[in-house]
Each structure stands twice: as structure tokens, then as C-alpha cells.
Amino acid sequence: MNVQRQNGVALWRQIADRIRASIANGEYDAAGKVPPEMVLAAQFGVNRHTVRSALAALAQEGIVRAVQGRGTLIERKERLNFPITRRTRFNEGIGDQAREKEGLLLQSGEEPASSGVATPLGLEEGAPVIRLETLRKADGRPVSRSTAWFPAARFAGIAEAYRDSGSITAAFKALGLPDYLRVWTEITASHADEQDLVDLRLSPGAIILIARALNTDPDGAPIQYAVSRFPADSVQFTIEN
Amino acid sequence: MNVQRQNGVALWRQIADRIRASIANGEYDAAGKVPPEMVLAAQFGVNRHTVRSALAALAQEGIVRAVQGRGTLIERKERLNFPITRRTRFNEGIGDQAREKEGLLLQSGEEPASSGVATPLGLEEGAPVIRLETLRKADGRPVSRSTAWFPAARFAGIAEAYRDSGSITAAFKALGLPDYLRVWTEITASHADEQDLVDLRLSPGAIILIARALNTDPDGAPIQYAVSRFPADSVQFTIEN
DNA sequence: TCTAAATGTCTATTAATATAGACAACCATA
DNA sequence: TATGGTTGTCTATATTAATAGACATTTAGA
Incomplete structure (x- = not known):
């Protein structure tokens, strides 16, 4: 074999x-x-x-x-499926694949946008952005580690809103944005790094799927750029066109 | 580090x-x-x-x-990008990222559909399907190894059409189907298997991205189910919504 | 309660991986 | 053309991974 x-x-x-x-x-x-x-x-x-x-x-x-x-x-054999659509939402995407969904705020802060972040968000390099480091769990099991950037001018307070709700969708809503759209998603794969091993409770050598994504408001203005890391042995993506 | x-x-x-x-x-x-x-x-x-x-x-x-x-x-540092859209086409997707694109037919044959193939294609298990094993290259470098299944009743001769044109799109056209749509794509990642190492010229332990996809004709009838394997170190997917 | 089928533990040996140091060969350039 | 920086090759040793075999222990079922 x-x-x-x-x-x-x-x-x-x-x-x-x-x-x-x-x-x-x-x-x-x-x-x-x-x-x-x-x-x-x-x-x-x-x-x-x-x-x-x-x-x-x-x-x-x-x-x-x-x-x-x-x-x-x-003991365990699940493989979570994440649909990627124009209206991709983390918690809704999991749907009934898990009973309990959780979004933890690991870290947050304001920083000047690097070029890698400024470009997708349509900002000048160095413009202030808010960075959120989050960990998402389904039924107590970590399923993704995510870093997201938001234009600071528009989304002051999003860290607190996320911390209180555990959901990006809810945090946007709390800041007066009832709807948003996923415009593109880039998917790659790599070996887990040291932080992945800790946060996602993986064993060394594990494979992770990496999704880089841009969300905009309904008018097409970029509002969130995110890089999320998923354990490849228990997660897959589905693109429905 | x-x-x-x-x-x-x-x-x-x-x-x-x-x-x-x-x-x-x-x-x-x-x-x-x-x-x-x-x-x-x-x-x-x-x-x-x-x-x-x-x-x-x-x-x-x-x-x-x-x-x-x-x-x-x-010597080399490219990372090919494959856009995944409702109109995903392999050769067009590469666009000008490579000068020379090539599609090789490795193997083909008719066989009864397994349940894994029959279900996406909407066929009865055991219904005849044509299987195509193909290898795609860009500038002489292998970029994907793919297994595709087609309903045999409708696509007799597709193996020859693909062999002659090196393109699924062209093969469909030759069989009287000028257009088709990508309805869903599933993406996972894994370690390369022995065949990947040979066909994709990888070194052992390499990571591959796996895309399972269903194409239909413009009327929504399933025409192709395919499982494609890409070297993760030199390929990424982009989903534009 | 005996037995077959599993996993658990131990010892020993070989092959692969990693470290360490020394020095040769080659290239660009001051 | 001398020198510093770089890759190439060699020997030696320690650690880890893999094989091999024997036997103990536990469980389920006849």
C-alpha cells in the first residue's frame, strides 16, 4: 500500500x-x-x-x-464542510454539523496596514487597521485560527463586539452593518506551524488549509481581509456556483 | 525559527x-x-x-x-493561480501565467459507475461511465493530475476528442456541447501519494491540493465529475464571487 | 472457563537522521 | 593576484526510526 x-x-x-x-x-x-x-x-x-x-x-x-x-x-471521525459562497458566514456555514459553535477572541489591536493588508482592503500602506486574532470551535474542538483586518476608521469597537458575540456577522451588525459579501477567497495548503499545533491541537507534521478572503459591504467597499487556517484532516471547503 | x-x-x-x-x-x-x-x-x-x-x-x-x-x-519560483468560477476552464484559467499549456491523456476506459461517481453525476450505481486520466502541464511542468468521469451514453468518443485537443472544453465542443458550467467544487489537502510523486514530479512528503468538481451542461444536467490533484507548493485556487 | 484474538511490553539489531569538525575547491572582487 | 566568502567532500559519532522476535495481558465469545 x-x-x-x-x-x-x-x-x-x-x-x-x-x-x-x-x-x-x-x-x-x-x-x-x-x-x-x-x-x-x-x-x-x-x-x-x-x-x-x-x-x-x-x-x-x-x-x-x-x-x-x-x-x-x-473515537472521532468528523470532517467539517465549509461552503464558500457570495454569502459565506462561518457559523451559518457549519450549520447543523456541530451543535455548539464558539468564536474566541485571542488578541486584537490597531496597527498600520502592511502592504499585504492594505492592498486587498484598498487602503494606503500604513493606514490604521484593526487586527483580530480569533479561534473558532465546533463542539469544543478548534476548527480554525484566523487573523482578520478591518479599516480602523469605520470599525472602531469591532474587537469588543466580536468578543461579546463570538461572531463576525453579529459584530458587523452591532456596528450598523446588517449585510456583507464575500468577493474572493484564495485557498492554499501548508504544513502546520508551531502556533497551529498549539491552537488547533494538531500533532506535528499535520496539514492545514489556508483561506485568504476579502469581504465587502453591499456597496462593494472592502471591510474585512482575513487569513484563516484549518486542519486539513478534519475540514474541507465546498464552492457552490 | x-x-x-x-x-x-x-x-x-x-x-x-x-x-x-x-x-x-x-x-x-x-x-x-x-x-x-x-x-x-x-x-x-x-x-x-x-x-x-x-x-x-x-x-x-x-x-x-x-x-x-x-x-x-x-531557478524557479512560480505559483500558478487557478480561478474557480461558474465558468472554470483549465486552460483559460492559466491564462498568460504560462506560455505553453498541455493536456495529456494518460489512460481512458469505460466502466460501471461506483457510488462515489454515480451520485454526483445523478446516475444509477453501475451505469456506464467513461473515465479519463489526464495530466496537465504548463510550460512543460506538470501542474495537475486529474481523473474525470463522464456519462458513457452521452459522451462516447470523448477520450479521443481529448487526446486530439488536449482540452476538455475543446472535447466537449467536438461532441456538440459548446458550453458548460461548474456547479460545485470541493477542496481538500493531503500528502502526495506514490503516483503523484511520479506524475507531478514531486519529492516525497509534498503536499497536494485536491479539487473534486461537478460540471453540468447549460440545462443543469451533470456531464462531468472530476478529481484533480495539484502540487500545493506551486498552485493556489482563487474563488471570485 | 477455556480459547482465540487482540493490544502491551520487553530486548536486540540495523538503517536512517543529525551533529561535529576539518579542509578542499571555486568564485567574485578589491 | 591575494583574500574572503561560499559550496563540496570526507571522517567520525550520537540519536532516532524501523525491524525482529518473544511473551504477557486483556477481552469477547464459544
Whole structure:
């Protein structure tokens, strides 16, 4: 089952990634547990101990739980879907995929816009912007880490509004903006950095999806530029045209 | 500069990924070369030999070229952008980002639709579909590996039409379908598998973006379901709403 | 309650990864 | 043409990853 040797990625990590994906795809749903270690070892063509390292990593992530004598049980397998449309909203997007949605304000402040931020927002470089660092959770599990910038002139107080409501949509509404539109979204992928590991509770080497997005008000004036990071093993995007 | 030890990803690979990303971000554009090995070793807090392993991997990918006495020169740094819209077309999407665009037919055949293919296409499971395995290149460099399924009843001969034109749009046109629409796209990310490494000329451990998409004719009838794989270090998607 | 099927733990060995240091070879330029 | 800065190559050693085998422990079910 083609794992690759001597390529800088340890076998146990490749196998952990493959098993995680299989769980997410529902391949083991019938049994509710992963195949026995000996079977997996045969499938991947490695030693049983190597499979055990992979399963230990998944147990660490809380995805499986090994029970002596019974097998290795699947604890969690969700993959959240985020629709990206002209009216993309984080909380509405999750919909009923999670019972409990949460938006935490990690940090905020006013700063001069760097060129990377000023350009999408249509501001002069150095113009004052408000930066919000947020962490979003679904059913207690972190699903995205986001940095968002807003023109400071128009959105003074948005940090407090977000902190109180846990929702960008609600914060905009509190500041007198009842509606807004997503005009573009850029999607890339990368390895998780150190901060991702902490905030998103990932294990090293995990993959993250990165979405850079611009929102405007109904008149087309840019109001928010955001860079959000999602764990790729449990999140996907859907673009409906 | 926070590389992580004992996490299943070798230091040289983490460093290679970081340098590749820095090159893509244009951080070394001024000099046209990466910093000296000793400087990088200090930045990442590792031995010079470890950095050399990373640079050797990037040289293998054709991204840099080391010249004794001068330094390690940057050979290539592009990141292709694919706009995803209601009228997404592969060749048009690349536009002038590449001079030469190429679509290769790797394999084709008729087969009964699996449930994963039948559902998006609105067919009964087991209904005949034509499968096309294609490889797309821009300026001679592979940028996507794609598997597409078409209802066999309607698109007999599409394999030949694609082989002759190297374009899905042209193949549809040849079969009497002048226009079609992208109705949804699902984006995920994963590690490259063995076939990706070969077809997309990646080094092991690379990240790929996966797009699953459905196209319909102007009347809304599903005509193509496709799963495409792109190297994440040199490709990004843009969704314009 | 015995047995088969799992996971848990231990020892030992080999291969790959990372560090360390020394010096050669090459290039640009003052 | 001498020099400083850079990559290339070599040897040696330590740590981590992977394999191999044996046996203990736990669970579910006949």
C-alpha cells in the first residue's frame, strides 16, 4: 500500500496520516474500529511496531483509543464542510454539523496596514487597521485560527463586539452593518506551524488549509481581509456556483 | 525559527519546505539566491549538513541550483493561480501565467459507475461511465493530475476528442456541447501519494491540493465529475464571487 | 472457563537522521 | 593576484526510526 522510505517523512507518520484519512472517509465505520495491528502492518508492508507508533500518534490526537484485547476503537471521525459562497458566514456555514459553535477572541489591536493588508482592503500602506486574532470551535474542538483586518476608521469597537458575540456577522451588525459579501477567497495548503499545533491541537507534521478572503459591504467597499487556517484532516471547503 | 524534532518529519524536510515557501513568497528575490548554508543553519538552529540535505532536495526538484563559490541560486519560483468560477476552464484559467499549456491523456476506459461517481453525476450505481486520466502541464511542468468521469451514453468518443485537443472544453465542443458550467467544487489537502510523486514530479512528503468538481451542461444536467490533484507548493485556487 | 484474538511490553539489531569538525575547491572582487 | 566568502567532500559519532522476535495481558465469545 505504497508508503515511502527514506524521504524525510517517517513511516509511522505516513501510516498515521493514511489511517486518519481512512477513518475520515468512513472506511472503518462498519466495525467502529481500525483493523488489527498485524493486519495494518501487512497492508502497509511494515513491522507491527511501526503501525503501533502510528496508532499511538492517532490516540494522542484523540482520534482512536486502543483497548487491550478488543482492538483500537474509533473515537472521532468528523470532517467539517465549509461552503464558500457570495454569502459565506462561518457559523451559518457549519450549520447543523456541530451543535455548539464558539468564536474566541485571542488578541486584537490597531496597527498600520502592511502592504499585504492594505492592498486587498484598498487602503494606503500604513493606514490604521484593526487586527483580530480569533479561534473558532465546533463542539469544543478548534476548527480554525484566523487573523482578520478591518479599516480602523469605520470599525472602531469591532474587537469588543466580536468578543461579546463570538461572531463576525453579529459584530458587523452591532456596528450598523446588517449585510456583507464575500468577493474572493484564495485557498492554499501548508504544513502546520508551531502556533497551529498549539491552537488547533494538531500533532506535528499535520496539514492545514489556508483561506485568504476579502469581504465587502453591499456597496462593494472592502471591510474585512482575513487569513484563516484549518486542519486539513478534519475540514474541507465546498464552492457552490 | 521553530523546526520541530522527533515528530515524524525529518528536519531536512521541514527546512526544505520552509525554504521552498520563502522562495515562493519572494523573500529572496532581491539577491536571486538563498542565504548561505551557514546562515540558514543558524536561522533554523541546525547543523550546516542538515541544511545541505534540504537544499539538495530543492535542487532535485529544480527549484534551486548550487554553484560552488557563488551560492545557491533560485531557478524557479512560480505559483500558478487557478480561478474557480461558474465558468472554470483549465486552460483559460492559466491564462498568460504560462506560455505553453498541455493536456495529456494518460489512460481512458469505460466502466460501471461506483457510488462515489454515480451520485454526483445523478446516475444509477453501475451505469456506464467513461473515465479519463489526464495530466496537465504548463510550460512543460506538470501542474495537475486529474481523473474525470463522464456519462458513457452521452459522451462516447470523448477520450479521443481529448487526446486530439488536449482540452476538455475543446472535447466537449467536438461532441456538440459548446458550453458548460461548474456547479460545485470541493477542496481538500493531503500528502502526495506514490503516483503523484511520479506524475507531478514531486519529492516525497509534498503536499497536494485536491479539487473534486461537478460540471453540468447549460440545462443543469451533470456531464462531468472530476478529481484533480495539484502540487500545493506551486498552485493556489482563487474563488471570485 | 477455556480459547482465540487482540493490544502491551520487553530486548536486540540495523538503517536512517543529525551533529561535529576539518579542509578542499571555486568564485567574485578589491 | 591575494583574500574572503561560499559550496563540496570526507571522517567520525550520537540519536532516532524501523525491524525482529518473544511473551504477557486483556477481552469477547464459544
